[in-house]
Amino acid sequence: MKKLLITCGTLFALSASLPAFAEDPVGDWTGSIEGMIRLNIFFTKTPSGQHEVNIISPDDDKETIKADKVEARENFMRFSIAKYNANYEAKWDETQKAWLGTWTQGQSLKLKLTRLDAEALAAQTQRRPQEEAIAKSPRNYSSKDVSFQNAKVKISLAGTLTLPQGKGPFPAVVLVHGSGPNDRDETIKDHKFFLVLADHLSTQGIAVLRYDKRGIAASTGDYKSATTFDFADDAQAAVDYLRTHSEINQDKLGVIGHSEGGLIAPMLAANNPKLKFIVLMAGPGVRTDAVLLEQSRLTLLANGESQAEVEKAQKVFREAYSIMNSGADNKTISERLKAYFDQAEKNGDLDKGAGAKQLSRLERPWFRAFIKYDPAPTLAKVKQATLVLNGELDLQVPAKMNLDGIRANMKANKNVVIKELPKLNHLFQTATTGSSAEYGKIDETLSPTALEAMSGWILQQ
Structure with a gap:
């Protein structure tokens, strides 16, 4: 009898741990990264069974961004975007009828996703x-x-x-x-x-x-x-x-x-x-380099970055702009910038892969001229x-x-x-x-x- 009770108790405990609901990630979802940037997430499944995620931000010129890696199962979703060094992982919360998760892109920020229905979409349409x-x-x-x-x-x-x-x-x-x-x-x-x-x-x-x-x-x-x-x-x-x-x-x-x-x-x-x-x-x-440094400082603070993160970013770009204004030829400047960004990644001052993106931005003809003015x-x-x-x-x-x-x-x-x-x-x-x-x-x-x-x-x- 005791063995049977233990067995029944174990079965009860196991059944109690299973969810009484199951939410499929496939669908249209919307949320805001800690109240700053709105995202619409379109989660689909191809005929071959592969999951795909497309992301549009109503606050960022409505460009469609496709996720590189997608993982989905009942009550769980995860995807990443290598281009932006970003990823999102969430679990379904039946009480709130929402995906509760974390958007990671240099820092970890809460992102709650709810259904993007016609009413929610209409609310996003701004009047002019x-x-x-x-x-x-x-x-x-x-x-x-x-x-x-x-x-x-x-x-x-x-x-x-x-x-x-x-x-x-x-x-x-x-x-x-x-x-x-x-x-x-x-x-x-x-x-x-x-x-x-x-x-x-x-x-x-x-x-x-x-x-x-x-x-x-x-x-x-x-x-x-x-x-x-x-x-x-x-x-x-x-x-x-x-x-x-x-x-x-x-x-x-x-x-x-x-x-x-x-x-x-x-x-x-x-x-x-x-x-x-x-x-x-x-x-x-x-000077334009001074304008850009102050612009970066104020923007990062407005976006909720810590003072330590702001100071780290200021150090990186102050040095980068100094290299650009050194008077060296473009080839030498590019080599010095690459070496500096590589070291900044090793030191943890830049996220992995961020140096290449910054180098591409700073090497544009417009930026080379602008930063010196x-x-x-x-x-x-x-x-x-x-x-x-x-x-x-x-x-x-x-x-x-x-x-x-x-x-x-x-x-x-x-x-x-x-x-x-x-x-x-x-x-x-x-x-x-x-x-x-x-x-x-x-x-x-x-x-x-x-x-x-x-x-x-x-x-x-």
Whole structure:
């Protein structure tokens, strides 16, 4: 009897340890990595029985990323993405009806996945009320597609010219993009930054030319090999194009540059005395390597990294940028960078495989030129009226260090207005933290405060 009770008890214990449910990972799931980055996980099974995982982040330009290795069984999932040195492992929690797991990518972060149904998908769709209003409302300006040449390198740049209603000539601006493969609207996270800016300015009586970067959308040329100085040549070609239009008041022609465009606008002004004014939106005022180091520090802190991890990253990139600015030839710099990153991986300062990714990024022609640039001499040469705007919450071109730099470098110019706009981020959206993770989640594309500051000032020039 005792033996039977033990046997029955053992069977009961075993049966109690088995789940009364079984969840198959196959399906559509959604979650947020500790509230920062949203991920949609699409778990499928091929006819041959192989599991596949595709990942899309609504907060990261909606690129589809396929997992390399996938393991799945009842109540368990695991997958990895070698390209990003990332992996996820989770178990099913019947009480919460969710996968509870850990996303590991340099650090371990909690990621809870729930069903991605129609309601959840609809909740992810962000509204763009400013763009919607532009599409629905009648315009008091004309808009036409145009093209112009950068004869220096024989490329054609495609853009849009908006002209106010009425009899000209009109004050006018060329819009110059920030870094990245931007189209004429400077589309970022489904926000059409330059569309909203052009609409506002032309509604206020200011003509606007915006254009696709070389090699992007309808423009010809090679984007990948271009540097900031090449993009400056393209911006000058845009100014030259407006010089040919009778509708444009040549005495009131200026440039608005955003981010990297805020480096380019002073270049044009310093070399073109006939340019009437420039507007710098989050334009760097100190050396670009210093801007990138501070950008990295603030971004890592905003993403929840520990102070120790931030300091480790700062050390790695400070040394890397020092190597790039050593004055050596490109071949020597690449060799020194590779050796340094290899050692950093051995020391644990970089994750395994991260060095090769960083080397690929730093060896781009654009980055080689950008990291060496000091805007101080060019800013000192600018004699034109200048409006300088920066968002208080800008983590990419931090306000204090860059506004202080511009103020110091342009002290001889008595027609400079500098404004730090409260609660605005790098895209001049009203924000909470300034983190780039917020960009796509914010409905507002461009703050009315920033829009009015620019149009009001331009009309006074």
